[in-house]
Amino acid sequence: MKKKSTYIIILLTLSFAILLIKFIESQSQKRVLENSIDTAYKVQLSNVLGSFSLQVNDYTYRSMISSVYSVAVMSKLTSFEEVNDDLDISLYNLYISLREEKSKDKVLARVEELHEIFSKMLQDPASKEATNKLIQISNETFFSVEE
Secondary structure (H helix, E strand, C coil): CHHHHHHHHHHHHHHHHHHHHHHHHHHHHHHHHHHHHHHHHHHHHHHHHHHCCCCCCHHHHHHHHHHHHHHHHHHCCCCHHHHCCCHHHHHHHHHHHHHCHHHHHHHHCCHHHHHHHHHHHHHCCCCHHHHHHHHHHHHHHHHCCCC
């Protein structure tokens, strides 16, 4: 009886050790994946910044819309979203403001300001100040929210 309980304890201990090792491996893989997503997000942010650096014409305007949408979709997957909960909302609202004809000219009039915001976001992707400015621009151009 004593031998049987010893074998069970050893088996449980080994099972626990294997479980612990697998947990540590999965956490390591999770960190690698998060870093990969964050890096891809920063690349997309640089694409947005680049599109706001160009002379605005029909092609570059579509490029702006596309790059803002890409970064908005990716933002929800990043670790920056955990720090700044409004990140994805602000980017998606900017996308809507760019996409809609009624606010297009108002947004394009603020291209330099948007360029500065995305420069700041490239340095600090979780910047709440940049997020708040994006929300403000969206509110003033498309959503017409009075403060």
